[in-house]
Amino acid sequence: MDDNRPDRNTALGKPYFRLVNRRLQKWIAHVGHSAENPVGRQAPERRRKCHIRRIRVAMRGSRRDAGQVHTYITEDFMLHSPTSRELYHGTAAALPIFDYHTHLPPDQIAGDKRFENLFEIWLAGDHYKWRAMRTNGVAERFCTGDATPREKFDAWARTVPFTLRNPLHHWTHLELLRYFEIDLLLNESTADEVWERANEKLADPEFSVRGLLKRSNVAVVCTTDDPTDTLENHRRISEDGTLATKVYPTFRPDMALAVNRPEVFGPWLEKLCAVTGLDCATFSDFLDALDSRHAFFHVNGGRLSDHGLPHCYGDPCTSGEAAAIYAKARDRKAVTDSEHQAFAAFLMIFFGRLDARRGWVKQLHLGAQRSNNSRLLKAVGPDTGFDSIGDWPQAQSLARFLDALDQTDELPKTILYNLNPADNYLMATMIGNFQDGSSAGKIQFGSGWWFLDQKEGMEWQLNALSNLGLLSRFVGMLTDSRSFLSYPRHEYFRRILCNIIGTEVDRGELPRDMELLTGLVRGVCFENAERYFGLEVN
Secondary structure, eight states: OOTTSOOTTSTTHHHHHHHHHHHHHHHHHHHOOSTTOHHHHTOOHHHHHHHHHHHHHHHHHHHHHTTOOBOSOOTTTTOOSHHHHHHIIIIITTSOEEEOSOOOOHHHHHTTOOOSSHHHHHTTTOHHHHHHHHHTTOOGGGTTSSOOHHHHHHHHHHHGGGGTTSHHHHHHHHHHHHHHOOOBOOSTTTHHHHHHHHHHHHTSGGGSHHHHHHHTTEEEEEOOBOTTOOOHHHHHHHHHOOOSSEEEOEEOOGGGGOTTOHHHHHHHHHHHHHHHTOOOOSHHHHHHHHHHHHHHHHHTTOOEEEEEESSOOOOOOOHHHHHHHHHHHHTTOOOOHHHHHHHHHHHHHHHHHHHHHTTOEEEEEEOEEOOOOHHHHHHHOSSSSOOEEOOOOOHHHHHHHHHHHHHTTOOOEEEEEESSGGGHHHHHHHHHHTOOSSSTTSEEEOOOOGGGOSHHHHHHHHHHHHHHSOGGGOOOOOOOOSOTTOTHHHHHHHHHHHHHHHHHHHTTSSOOOHHHHHHHHHIIIIIHHHHHHOOOOO
16 A cells, blocks of 8 residues: 555545546456456456556545645746747657767667666666766765665655756656656655656566667667677667667777777777787788778768767877887887877878768767776776866867868868867867868767756857857757667757747747748758768668
């Protein structure tokens, strides 16, 4: 029994139990097991469970009225003008999602993973939540440690009320509402109900990974993959043929640049040798091995590369100097910082030419200062919430890199992402230097990324691009996420976009030409990406 039910004899309890009785009578009428109801006797187990869940929801309803607060995520959330609402509900909301940069695990898509509980799908691996929890005084065992899944969820539930004005508050309640139909604010008092209701949903086969992609209307997913990856899971997905979402690999060769970290570069080089069958004894062999993996990704559908760099490396050394630096790194000898930067610049030009030769899109994620807390890095590892925004100069080296490729007509389509908002106008003007008329929006200023993946950061990026480039040619939003519950971030972006445009229309700053406006919205939300990347979409 539910100890939180109202008393049967109170003013609140009487309508509560009348509602429960009505639900029970409806259930008995439809799926009862009496001799007079042979149809009910044959009702599928799934339907019976569905009715039971509905009864439980009805029984919970009175508790909300007794003091629980409903979500503020309304139909018109973040839409502050009539035209904003018209653009979002009439155009943006129904468009499919083209998620061209994610960190989703392809093995979970290939195996159509099911999740045991809300912690596993929602909190495990989420460094955004861990940062907030630590800031709220939560011990590490409830973030990355040995606490149970339920204990970790409860720690998050206690933290959520303190995230007001942090995008986590928006994302948390969008995700609960969209996937689990839970319209309560998550806190300590609602944790039991949220945990129970979400886990009931997750028990449904439709809440597998593939079911969630379908539910989210995701047309394309591009994963992020090391050159040594066998892409076995991508092939399994492609050969299976039952998933409507198209899944493509992305070539991310950051480890090839890590000659300054012999403890990392050495083992990675051994994997590269193993997967290519080359011993990589010389620098020429090394380049051949990288080229062969790039070609392998191409055969398996890859059309994007990605690099996560503190700043672009724009001063390459000669081929001979690169060979000497490679030889030192291969022998696990110390490489100086200047040698590393020169070697990285050489390889970045090499990778740019590979992308241009095969008609790929290059992505540059610039400006993250990673692993700042050395004590906790040793204790819990990288990518656990100890990264921040860096302040390296970006303009000169980025311009030199792009220009070096452009000089020989080997500059591929390129998307630039900055992590430091101080670089917004830098990036928005840089892309204009290398548009050559060969394709619309050839060089892109990418969506707000990581710490800028929030309302203000998205607005800054959209406004900078609008003021200094062409918003109408923007390829739009991406999740950059490891979670299959992150797709409401596309909704979030679309609401922000429609609100900016619609509000300016209603202020008389843009024409109320709905054909023109809906064309812009459709382009930014889906169609521009579909054209730009040239990937097959079902």
